[in-house]
Amino acid sequence: MAQLSTIPQRGGGPQPQQAAARMKFYVDAKRCIECGGCEVACKNENNVPPGIARIRVVTINEGEPGETNIAVPCMQCSKAPCVAVCPVDALYHRPDGIVALNKETCIGCGYCLYACPFGAPQFPKGTAFGARGVMDKCTYCAGGPEVAFSERERRLYGSNRIAEGKLPMCASVCSTKALVAGDAEEVAKVVRQRVAARGAGGGAWGWDTAYGRGS
Amino acid sequence: MAGLANVFGYGAMTNHQNDIRNSRSIMIIGMNPAENHPISMQHILTAKENNRAVVISVDPRFTKTSAFANKYVRLRSGTDVAFIYGLINIILAKGWEDKKFLAERTYDLEGLKKEVAKYDLKTAADITGVPEADIEWVARAMAENRPGTVIWAMGGTQHNHGTGVVRTYCHLQMVLGNMGRPGGGCDVFRGHDSIQGVTDVGGGPETLPGYYGIGESAWQHFSKVWDVPYDWLVSRFKDKKMMEKPGFTVARWYEGVLMDPKELGQDVNLKAVMFWGHSTNSMSQMDRVKKALEKVELIVDVDPFVTNTAVLPDRKDGIYLLPAATNYEQWNTSTNTNRDLQWRDRVVPPIFEARTDLAIMIDLAERLGFRKEFIHYAKGDWKGVPASIKGVKELPEQTIEDVLREINFGCLSIGYNGQTPERLKRQVQWAHVFDINTKKAVGGPVDGEHWGLPWPCWSDKHPGTPILYRNDIPVSQGGCGFRATWGPKAPDGSVLLAGKGSAPPGGPKEGYPAEKDYARDLTQEPMKNALSEGRSPYGNGRARFNSWNIADPVPTHREPIHSPRPELIVKWPTYDDVKEHYRVPQLYKSLQKPDWVKRYPLILTTGRVVEMEGGGAAERNSWWLVELNPEVYVEMHPKVAADNGLRHGDWCWIESPEDLDGRSSRVWVKVKITKRVGPDTIFMPYHWGGMFEGKSLMNKFPEGTVPYSIGESANTITNYGYDRVTQMQETKTGLCRISKPKQS
Numbered sequence: 041m042a043q044l045s046t047i048p049q050r051g052g053g054p055q056p057q058q059a060a061a062r063m064k065f066y067v068d069a070k071r072c073i074e075c076g077g078c079e080v081a082c083k084n085e086n087n088v089p090p091g092i093a094r095i096r097v098v099t100i101n102e103g104e105p106g107e108t109n110i111a112v113p114c115m116q117c118s119k120a121p122c123v124a125v126c127p128v129d130a131l132y133h134r135p136d137g138i139v140a141l142n143k144e145t146c147i148g149c150g151y152c153l154y155a156c157p158f159g160a161p162q163f164p165k166g167t168a169f170g171a172r173g174v175m176d177k178c179t180y181c182a183g184g185p186e187v188a189f190s191e192r193e194r195r196l197y198g199s200n201r202i203a204e205g206k207l208p209m210c211a212s213v214c215s216t217k218a219l220v221a222g223d224a225e226e227v228a229k230v231v232r233q234r235v236a237a238r239g240a241g242g243g244a245w246g247w248d249t250a251y252g253r254g255s
Numbered sequence: 256m257a258g259l260a261n262v263f264g265y266g267a268m269t270n271h272q273n274d275i276r277n278s279r280s281i282m283i284i285g286m287n288p289a290e291n292h293p294i295s296m297q298h299i300l301t302a303k304e305n306n307r308a309v310v311i312s313v314d315p316r317f318t319k320t321s322a323f324a325n326k327y328v329r330l331r332s333g334t335d336v337a338f339i340y341g342l343i344n345i346i347l348a349k350g351w352e353d354k355k356f357l358a359e360r361t362y363d364l365e366g367l368k369k370e371v372a373k374y375d376l377k378t379a380a381d382i383t384g385v386p387e388a389d390i391e392w393v394a395r396a397m398a399e400n401r402p403g404t405v406i407w408a409m410g411g412t413q414h415n416h417g418t419g420v421v422r423t424y425c426h427l428q429m430v431l432g433n434m435g436r437p438g439g440g441c442d443v444f445r446g447h448d449s450i451q452g453v454t455d456v457g458g459g460p461e462t463l464p465g466y467y468g469i470g471e472s473a474w475q476h477f478s479k480v481w482d483v484p485y486d487w488l489v490s491r492f493k494d495k496k497m498m499e500k501p502g503f504t505v506a507r508w509y510e511g512v513l514m515d516p517k518e519l520g521q522d523v524n525l526k527a528v529m530f531w532g533h534s535t536n537s538m539s540q541m542d543r544v545k546k547a548l549e550k551v552e553l554i555v556d557v558d559p560f561v562t563n564t565a566v567l568p569d570r571k572d573g574i575y576l577l578p579a580a581t582n583y584e585q586w587n588t589s590t591n592t593n594r595d596l597q598w599r600d601r602v603v604p605p606i607f608e609a610r611t612d613l614a615i616m617i618d619l620a621e622r623l624g625f626r627k628e629f630i631h632y633a634k635g636d637w638k639g640v641p642a643s644i645k646g647v648k649e650l651p652e653q654t655i656e657d658v659l660r661e662i663n664f665g666c667l668s669i670g671y672n673g674q675t676p677e678r679l680k681r682q683v684q685w686a687h688v689f690d691i692n693t694k695k696a697v698g699g700p701v702d703g704e705h706w707g708l709p710w711p712c713w714s715d716k717h718p719g720t721p722i723l724y725r726n727d728i729p730v731s732q733g734g735c736g737f738r739a740t741w742g743p744k745a746p747d748g749s750v751l752l753a754g755k756g757s758a759p760p761g762g763p764k765e766g767y768p769a770e771k772d773y774a775r776d777l778t779q780e781p782m783k784n785a786l787s788e789g790r791s792p793y794g795n796g797r798a799r800f801n802s803w804n805i806a807d808p809v810p811t812h813r814e815p816i817h818s819p820r821p822e823l824i825v826k827w828p829t830y831d832d833v834k835e836h837y838r839v840p841q842l843y844k845s846l847q848k849p850d851w852v853k854r855y856p857l858i859l860t861t862g863r864v865v866e867m868e869g870g871g872a873a874e875r876n877s878w879w880l881v882e883l884n885p886e887v888y889v890e891m892h893p894k895v896a897a898d899n900g901l902r903h904g905d906w907c908w909i910e911s912p913e914d915l916d917g918r919s920s921r922v923w924v925k926v927k928i929t930k931r932v933g934p935d936t937i938f939m940p941y942h943w944g945g946m947f948e949g950k951s952l953m954n955k956f957p958e959g960t961v962p963y964s965i966g967e968s969a970n971t972i973t974n975y976g977y978d979r980v981t982q983m984q985e986t987k988t989g990l991c992r993i994s995k996p997k998q999s
Contacts, residue, residue, distance in 0.1 A: 071300050073319055075293035075865050080879040090882060103931035107322035215293035216300055237304045 062137035063180060063202075064224045065113055065211070066231055070238070071218035072109040074099055078210035078219055082113075085181065085209040086198025089164040094178040095210050096159070111219050113210060114139060114160035114178035122152035122161060130175075136202075137224070138180045143196050148172035180221075181208040256454060257980045258412075258421025259441060261802040263434075264738020264793065265669065266466070267451060269723040270404060270440030271593035271709065276692050277438030278302050280309045280396055280403030284335060284424065285410020285987070289319035290865045292444050299323070309396045309403075313338065314410065315860055316890070316931045316938055326392060329933060331819075332860050332988035333414045334383040336812040339423040340371045341379025342394040343430050347371070351398035353432020359754035360726075360737060361429055362745060363801035363809075370809045382812060382823060397431060402438035404428075408446060409862070413987040415829050415843065418980040419810030422802065426810075429798055435724035437693075445592040447869065448582065452590030455669060455710070456662060460502035460837060465666035467774070469499050476775055480665035482633040497521065503838050504982045506538065509547030510839040520838030527553035531612070532579065534870020536563040536944040539973035539984040542920045545569075545947070557615060560872040563944030563968065566955040576957075579612055580605040580648075586655040588679065593721070595694075595707020598679035604649060611649045613658070618644045632661040633777070667782065668774035670711020670720070670792070678708060678715065694721050705733065713782055713792060724798075726759045730791045734759035739769050739794025746803055753795045762789025769794035806830065806979040814847070816976040817912060817990040819858050819935065821849030830979050837982050846914065846975060855912050855990035857895065858936040861969045862987075871942030875962035887943040887966030888927040891993075892934040896926060899993045903928040908949075908994040909937060911972035921994070922967035923949040937991055941969040 074097045082088060082095050095113040100106075120139045123131045130145035131152060150172050152161040165173030183200030186193035193200060201208060211221035220227050256266030263269065275281060275298040288295045300323065302308035312324035315332045330338055346352055347368065357364050380387045397403050405428055411420045425441050433439035445451050457464035467473035478485040492498035500520065503511050511525040528551055538544050548554060548568035556564045557577045565574055582589075583602040590596050605611060610618075620629035621644050630637045637657040641647055656676040663672045682689075685701045694706040695718075708719035713730075720733040728734035736753045743752050743766075752766025770785040773792035785792040801808045812827045814820065824847055833841040866884040867874040874880045889909055891901065901907055903926060910921040923946070924939065932938050945952050945965025953961055976985025 071296075073289040073293055073296050073323070075289070075296075076880075076883045077293065079883060083879045083882070090878070103317050103929040105317075105322075105327065107317070107319070109319075109322075216297045234304060 062135075062223055063116060063182075064137070064221070064227050065115055065180075065208075066220040066227045067110050067112070068218040068220065068231075068234065069108050069110045070234075071216040072097065072111055073216055073218070074109040075215045077213045077215055078111050078113075081209045081213040082178070085201075086179070088198070089176070092162045092164050092176055094160075094162075094176070111210070111214075112158050112160075113208070113219075114180065115158050116180060121155035121157070125151040125155045127151065134182070138182050138202070140179070140182065140184065141175060141177060141197075142185050143174045143176075146174045148174055178208075181206070256443075257805070258418045259425060259443065260466075260740075261418070261799070261805055262422050262425040262429075263441075263724060263798050264740045264796065265711075265723060266454075267594050267710075267723070268441070268443050268445070268592050269434065270437070270442055271595070271694065271721050272298050272442070272444075273593075273691060273694050274437055274440065274722060275299055275404055275406075275442065276301050276305070278308050278402060278404045279306050279438065280311070280400035281406065282311045282313065282393070282397060282403065283320055283324070283406045284311075284313040284330075284338075285412075285420075286406050286408040286444060287314065287316075287318040287320045287410075287862065288406065288444065289323065291408065291446060291863050293865060295444065296320075296323070309400050311393055311396060313393075315858070315933065315936055316862075318931065319865075326389070326396065328385055328389050328393065331382075331384040332410075332858060332936070333815045333985075334812065335411055335414075335420045336416070336423050336810055337374055337379045337382035338385060338390065339427050340374035340812070341376060341383070341385075341390045342397070343367070343371050343427055344374055344376070344379070345391060345394040346398055346430055349394075349398070351394075352430045356432040356434070357429065359757035360434075360797055362749055362751055362797040362799045366809050367426060367430075367800035370811060374812070382820075382827070397427075401431060402433050402436050403431065404433070404438065404440050404442050406442045406444060408444050410987055411443075412978070412981075412983050413985055415816055415976050415978060415985050416807065416810070416813040417978040417983050417985075418805065419807045419813070422810045425798070426800055429800070434798065435722065435726055437722060437725075440722065443592070446863075449589035449591065451592055451594060452588070452596075455590055455666070455671065460504055464662065465668045465671065465774075467668060469501065471495075471499065472775075474498065477665060479777060480633055480661070481628065482631060483628045487628075501837055505533065506977055506982050506984045507837065507839050509538075509540075509544045512547035512550050513543060514839065518840055520835045525551065527551055527555070529555040529557070530562070530564050531557045534562055534564070534872060534944070535567060536870045536968040536970055537941060539970050539986050540914070540975060541567075541968050541970040541973075542916065542948075544970075557612070558872065559609060560876055560962075561956055561960040562872040563870055565957075566945060566952040567947065577615055578607065578609045579615065580609040584609060585611040585613070585649060586652045588655070588659050588676075590710075591707070593707060594709040595719075596674040596679055596710070597707055598676065598683055600683075601649075601652070609648070613650050613654065614644060614647055617650070618647075621645075632664065634660065634664060637661075664777065667777075667779065670713050670717075672779065672782075673712030673714050673717045673719070674708040674710070675715055678704075682706065682708070703732075711735070711793070713786055714779070717786075726753075726757060726795070728759060729761035730759050730786060730789055731761065735791040735793070736766065736795030737798045739766070739796030741796070741799070741804075743768050745801075751797050751799075753797055758795050759789065759791065762791075763795075766795045766797070768796075815988040816843060816847045816985060817851050817855070817974045817988070818847065818849075819852050819856075819990065821852055824849055833979075836977075836979075841977055841979075841982070842915075842975065843979075851912050851990050855910070855992045857991050857993070859909070859911065859972065859974070859989040859991035860936055860938050860987050861941045861973060862938065864940045864942065867940065867942035869942065870944060872944070872962065874942065875945075875964045878963055881963040885964055886925060887940060887964075887969075888925045890929050890932045890938040891926050892930060892932050892936070893928050894934045895937075895993070896928050899995055901926050901928075901993070901995060906996075908996070909939070909972055909991050910994055911974055911989060911991050914975040920972050921948055922946075922969070922971050924967055937993075939969040939972075941973075941986075944968050947971065 097111045160177045163172040182202035183193045184197035188203040211219045260266035310324045311326045312321040313328040321327045554574045584605040620626045639651040639654040689706045705719040705721045712719045755765040770781045770792045773781040830843040866880045910919045943966035973986045974989030
């Protein structure tokens with residue numbers, strides 16, 4: 041419990057500066073069926089404005105062999121680029137690893153939007169002439185830097201399920217358990233189990249393509 | 256359902272969705288679970304991971320489900336019979352069939368072999384468009400990976416010979432020996448909330464609750480159940496003859512309005528129609544539905560939302576909308592596709608002016624003068640019904656319990672007597688002790704029960720029957736043979752009872768007929784007697800390859816009425832025209848013209864999208880869902896689009912054959928270019944309404960009720976065509992053409 045980092049470190053030496061690897065999302069592209077449950081549950085739970093998708097399902101190769109879906113929330117990066125570039129420190133790591141946003145500090149510069157490889161930062165009140173308004177993103181259903189469950193928190197950030205001991209809404213409703221959320225150790229166990237079950241070689245995906253059998 | 260019932264005895268999914276975790280091969284044919292049953296994908300993908308299960312997707316479209324298949328087979332819509340028989344041919348030729356199972360538990364394998372012989376590999380490949388190598392691959396995959404399950408839905412049933420198609424799926428599983436075992440089965444996924452429950456309690460024009468039919472003995476049975484004099488029941492109808500005559504179906508009720516009564520199976524036209532939680536934009540030939548809605552004297556629509564029904568007809572009055580509560584605003588029990596019953600608690604009392612369905616029903620009964628009979632059955636009045644229902648929005652929990660008790664009391668045929676309110680509620684409290692693979696409870700007061708007490712549940716101690724026709728466990732634990740529906744002998748003298756040695760343990764070691772009066776004796780003594788001797792009340796019979804009592808005793812391939820392969824019509828025609836079926840004439844051969852395809856060269860198929868359900872009234876009123884799927888479209892292959900000068904996002908007309916009206920119907924839709932469909936097919940989701948042949952119906956919605964999304968209904972252009980047995984609409988395979996507007 042006293043140990044902060046649960047990601048094993050290679051070798052000894054000074055530990056690199058990074059957040060404690062605690063709360064994480066894992067998206068299993070072998071299971072996501074693009075049902076949209078996560079998108080709808082999130083929008084309903086957090087009253088997300090139209091046009092903003094705090095979690096969005098992306099589909100590649102639609103309609104063809106190799107069609108793959110992946111749901112993309114804020115991935116709560118251990119070394120978050122958005123945190124690194126924010127000029128006013130509106131974005132920060134919580135002790136539990138969640139990447140949090142303070143909407144009252146945000147100046148709408150958009151640096152986080154450029155830095156994030158997942159498209160998590162979005163700007164609901166953007167206008168035609170460059171003014172962006174305040175950034176909005178997936179909060180891991182952990183609300184924001186307000187009194188938990190307060191009216192202000194609800195209005196600015198949405199739901200605070202983490203403070204209730206619950207997981208984010210999206211992962212809670214995922215039809216196929218493609219979207220796994222929780223403590224990194226627990227999530228890693230799930231991933232390890234699936235990788236072990238799927239294995240490599242006979243029966244694993246790609247086997248037929250590699251050895252020319254069937255599809 | 257008719258297909259399953261006519262092969263095995265019960266018209267229901269034989270295994271259950273959790274059981275798919277035990278499968279080693281999974282053929283999904285004419286079904287798209289990733290879109291229509293998302294939660295079931297959890298079980299399918301788990302089987303794929305843990306069992307290395309082979310997932311085979313057979314579909315005219317490369318669907319979201321196909322993306323997860325080990326093998327995708329693009330099948331021409333409506334050619335399932337040829338495909339399945341192609342598989343069976345190979346399985347029999349290689350000796351992969353389960354000879355013991357076939358000898359002990361099936362009837363007329365020779366009859367099947369005779370028909371199947373017509374579908375050699377070359378013929379099957381020609382009819383279906385599937386390469387011979389793929390047919391062989393699938394046959395081998397299913398033979399080498401048993402137990403395997405076959406999953407289907409409307410892709411199999413919505414054809415003019417749909418009942419035959421379904422029976423071939425059953426026959427494949429019989430040949431492979433995949434019946435009556437975990438991981439096997441015929442897993443039809445039913446597609447609406449509690450639709451299994453609806454059909455179980457008699458939601459069909461040819462039966463009373465429990466599939467007793469509507470003959471005199473069925474009415475006599477329910478006269479006892481409901482404790483009303485039989486003569487009183489007769490007096491409610493024009494005469495006994497009409498009382499015992501199957502009514503109109505949802506697919507063709509409107510012809511009862513439009514056609515001359517001389518052509519109908521009754522002597523007057525329909526004057527009124529009541530929609531109770533049913534959309535009209537899910538009915539094919541919707542332009543004729545519209546005409547009927549304009550002609551009737553009275554339309555009543557009971558629904559939480561304003562549906563297509565309210566705005567489609569051009570009329571000034573005569574439409575009544577009764578706001579109904581959703582299933583969250585009332586206690587209720589439901590039966591899902593697994594045959595599981597569940598008690599559901601009310602979440603909130605009815606909001607706004609909504610009243611629960613039962614409150615509306617009792618109000619109608621009160622005003623129409625039969626309240627006394629309605630709220631009463633042999634064991635007394637339902638508790639909790641107020642002295643007058645006027646203005647009452649809901650009934651208390653105890654009333655709902657009593658409604659279930661009435662069903663428990665009367666529906667003995669399918670073993671609905673063991674799922675009492677007490678047992679169902681207790682299961683909800685103990686949901687955490689049920690195993691995810693077997694649905695069996697371990698420990699607690701529910702120890703040994705199966706989740707949902709799936710019917711048949713022969714007593715209030717019986718654990719339910721999660722896997723039908725499983726004869727390796729005792730009847731008291733859910734075992735049973737095939738239902739001995741057709742007696743001990745077939746018309747040709749063959750034995751229809753199971754062979755020696757093939758019986759659930761703990762009872763007789765061979766086949767036996769159904770217990771006399773097990774379904775009619777309301778004391779349940781025959782049932783108890785059978786159970787005490789280890790016998791299944793419905794007997795221990797054989798599954799039939801030959802269903803002599805229905806069209807195509809052994810199923811055969813039949814081209815769609817609007818066939819894209821006219822040269823195949825000669826050898827594989829549709830049925831002869833039928834003079835009367837469910838009170839309407841039914842055209843087949845006379846409409847199967849070889850030259851439809853010359854003027855309408857593309858196959859039209861319809862289906863669902865995950866964001867919507869049915870007529871879409873509820874979903875298109877949900878902002879979040881509309882944001883995900885904002886407008887109706889047609890899926891068009893890149894080549895077809897290019898050949899027609901269309902680009903992604905362009906608008907065009909899609910037109911359908913003239914059929915009965917002498918005019919083409921058409922819809923104005925956006926083009927979505929995708930390779931999901933082949934170059935011969937157009938796909939359109941059917942959930943939209945609020946537009947008709949290019950005209951917006953927006954102004955016809957009552958103030959404040961316009962959905963967030965309106966659009967053309969696919970069923971405006973779906974072609975005429977109906978299953979020979981069930982009258983299910985042939986909406987999976989019609990013909991159409993593209994018409995691009997000229998540059999103005």
